[in-house]
Amino acid sequence: MSQVPPPRYRIVERDRRLIVIDNWAGDKAPSSSFPQVPPTASLPPTPSPSGRDLLPRTSGGSANRIARAGEDGGTLLRQLALAACAGAEDAEGRPIFTSASWFDSKAKREFSLGRSGVERLGGTVLAFLIFIGLIAILAFAIGFEALFVPVFLFVVVGKNIPAIGTRWVDRLEKLPVD
Template identity: 30%
Template sequence: MRPPPTRYKVVERGRRLEVIDTLTGEPVSRSSAPLPLAGARGEVGPGPRDLSAPPSPASGRGAQAGSAGLDSGTFVTRRWYDDKAPRTIRMNYSNRARLTNLRYGIAVAVALLVVLAFLFWPFALVLVFVVIANPKIRTQIRTGITRWIDGFDQA
């Protein structure tokens, strides 16, 4: 079985390639301007990131920008887990290693909580409700996380 013939063909005219529509026999016109190459001058989109300094809060969105995280040069804290938030912490090798270890610790803790929730089904709901509803426990957890994050600023 043979595929049908293509509608367009490419020919060379005057050392330039042109696309010809075989139904009309005329060159295909370009409906819009070509997209600029990445990194070209006059580019409208975001340029290369400058990781020499953390974003400042005076620069508009600053702390709310989506470019901060564990894999970038900065880490921006949030109010729900840090009393001194939002603050920008510059990431170095030791800070990145501590946060990577924290990721693994959280993954293990969540796995254990899922197993315990299946083993002790009604008790697990009560325990989660007590932790979420009690403002004193939430304040203690947030204070501990804030002290732990303060260690990043000193490192």
């Protein structure tokens, strides 16, 4: 009996992307009767660093409604939501939210966010940034004694952060993915 030849293609993951490697590319002639690709044939496009396809955009604006500028202030909230999602997006360009165990007792959950989810996550991040900015302004204007109240509140509320965060993530997960 003859041996099974080694596979021609190998699939590996690099930087959260799947890459197909041709094992016979280094050989001058493949050892089977498969048709050879002429050297003038065009190669398929390589994936972009963002992981999106390199297909041309259709006319009529952005294919992703969430990213379209000028809709309900969506650009700032989308950027904040993407920052909270560490830039992870699904195939349709929706941010993928991943929860962590320090604020979600049901962690690790991953789900895509629709427009309403992006607005809620972006709004929450914006509210936290404004709150931190106000605390910093008070600390510099009044003095570091002004940090006593926020630190005290954080200590009191701190033990309940996972319960509060879990309820917030549950509501975020139930929002429609449009």
